[in-house]
Amino acid sequence: MKRQLIRFAGLLLGLSLLVGGNSCHDRQQKSRGKVAVIISTLNNPWFVVLGETASDRARELGYEAHLFDSQNNPFKETEHFDNVLASGYKAILFNPTDASGSVVNVLQAKRAGVPVFCMDREIDDIDACTSQILSDNYSGCIELGKYFVSQMKGRGNYVEILGLVGDNNTWNRSKGFHAVVDCYPDLKMLSQQSADFDQNKAMEVMESMMQAHADIQAVFCGNDAMAMGAYQAVLAAGKAGKIKIFGFDGAADVINGIRDGKIDATGMQFPRVMARTAAEMADKYIRGEHHLPKKIPVAVELVTRDNIARYEAFGKEGE
Amino acid sequence: MKTLCYKYGKIVLLVLLCLLALRLSFYTESLSARQEREKLSQFSPGQEVDYYWDNYRSSLPGRALDLSAFVGRFRQDPQALAAECGGTPGIGFKTFFLVKTETSDFTMRDDCLELRVEGVKWQIPEKVFGNLARDASGWFDIEHYRNMTEYNEVSSYLNALIMQHIQQVADSSFASGRSCRVCGAVELALDQPLAEAVTLIPFELEFIP
Numbered sequence: 001m002k003r004q005l006i007r008f009a010g011l012l013l014g015l016s017l018l019v020g021g022n023s024c025h026d027r028q029q030k031s032r033g034k035v036a037v038i039i040s041t042l043n044n045p046w047f048v049v050l051g052e053t054a055s056d057r058a059r060e061l062g063y064e065a066h067l068f069d070s071q072n073n074p075f076k077e078t079e080h081f082d083n084v085l086a087s088g089y090k091a092i093l094f095n096p097t098d099a100s101g102s103v104v105n106v107l108q109a110k111r112a113g114v115p116v117f118c119m120d121r122e123i124d125d126i127d128a129c130t131s132q133i134l135s136d137n138y139s140g141c142i143e144l145g146k147y148f149v150s151q152m153k154g155r156g157n158y159v160e161i162l163g164l165v166g167d168n169n170t171w172n173r174s175k176g177f178h179a180v181v182d183c184y185p186d187l188k189m190l191s192q193q194s195a196d197f198d199q200n201k202a203m204e205v206m207e208s209m210m211q212a213h214a215d216i217q218a219v220f221c222g223n224d225a226m227a228m229g230a231y232q233a234v235l236a237a238g239k240a241g242k243i244k245i246f247g248f249d250g251a252a253d254v255i256n257g258i259r260d261g262k263i264d265a266t267g268m269q270f271p272r273v274m275a276r277t278a279a280e281m282a283d284k285y286i287r288g289e290h291h292l293p294k295k296i297p298v299a300v301e302l303v304t305r306d307n308i309a310r311y312e313a314f315g316k317e318g319e
Numbered sequence: 320m321k322t323l324c325y326k327y328g329k330i331v332l333l334v335l336l337c338l339l340a341l342r343l344s345f346y347t348e349s350l351s352a353r354q355e356r357e358k359l360s361q362f363s364p365g366q367e368v369d370y371y372w373d374n375y376r377s378s379l380p381g382r383a384l385d386l387s388a389f390v391g392r393f394r395q396d397p398q399a400l401a402a403e404c405g406g407t408p409g410i411g412f413k414t415f416f417l418v419k420t421e422t423s424d425f426t427m428r429d430d431c432l433e434l435r436v437e438g439v440k441w442q443i444p445e446k447v448f449g450n451l452a453r454d455a456s457g458w459f460d461i462e463h464y465r466n467m468t469e470y471n472e473v474s475s476y477l478n479a480l481i482m483q484h485i486q487q488v489a490d491s492s493f494a495s496g497r498s499c500r501v502c503g504a505v506e507l508a509l510d511q512p513l514a515e516a517v518t519l520i521p522f523e524l525e526f527i528p
Binding site: 099122123124125126134136137138139142145146168171172175176179180183270273277293294295296297298299301 | 408409410411412413446448449450461462463464465466467468471474475478
């Protein structure tokens, strides 16, 4: 009886080891490890597309992907990095909150041996990140600036609504735009204010700008959310169609707005291209390919009423 | 004697092998290249642009394609041409090329100098914007800059130098020029046919009497 019991226990142990081993093997086959996707804010649809596309592509490549929202708060971002680095993630697909403030988090990851791939927003350290995949904002805004000049026929008054002051994209866009527009002395900028890439803040800023200056003929906004905020203010003031509105991003509202004649133009960024490229580069790195380009600019395309048929929200049709 | 040769031959061979191993274990570069790299790392974007403009501009025509041949090859097989001598910074939809030509068929328009080669109007604009010149020159490596803002500053300085160069040449020798010699950069979409008019950003422009 005792011997039978021992045999039975042995059989049970063998079976459990076999089953346990198999399930472990299954898990290994299902997931190649965890990848964190840390996004500056999920309060803007553009960043939701960026984060979700990165997560989806990482999953397609066999990883377990988790999406974290920094809520535009550098402290929240640091918390996410602390948690991710303590939890055995293999790579971080990262959209920073601040070009210089986020460097410390990326360096912490680098010290821990976890590669970081920046998407859309860059950090002020070329060696901290494994790679940075960024929109060519400057060139995009040069094209937008040329179109702006042609629409204004080289003369008139305009205002500018800037994004987050600590974000390099804000200044690359503004400098690209001004590289062109400042060559035309009859185009006068009446005011330049920040609205932090936020739609509601942009509406308030535009309202106050219109109160201070009655003769605004155009507004250049550093992103599409702010362009929609500016449009709301312009509409409420009964000036729709009289003030030309220019955005940057290629968000759904603005693409529809260009179709409907509410918005004049935008610079189409390609968040899905950036997110997929970042996930694929992370996969290459994890597989052992460590010689990757440090920085990859992604071209931006000008979207106007003339070519709107070729585009949809956040990219091109069939992209 | 034979044994002596064999013995010393082995020693010489061994010494040579040791020297080779020693050589391979060190990274070496020419002193001038190293000095140049160190000097450039101290420069601001503006100083760096001046340095390349003064020292490397004359070598660009050696890398450029003759414009007539370029047009023929672009119309025939743009992809092959791009693979051989074009470039795209990062992920883009346009490819840049370095080209050169000399023609007597040119006109000064209100906002550009227009050259006609192979049925295409090559327009040298009065105002130069964007990153085409920076990218096509091949002088500036994106990985040497702290951020895109600094990298874009290179374009601002380079474009300003190019505009100055165009203005100087046009003012001094356009009136007496019977032909125009130019070396510059163009940017084209490979999936589209060559347009009727293409912008050409010049690195070297000269009117020949």
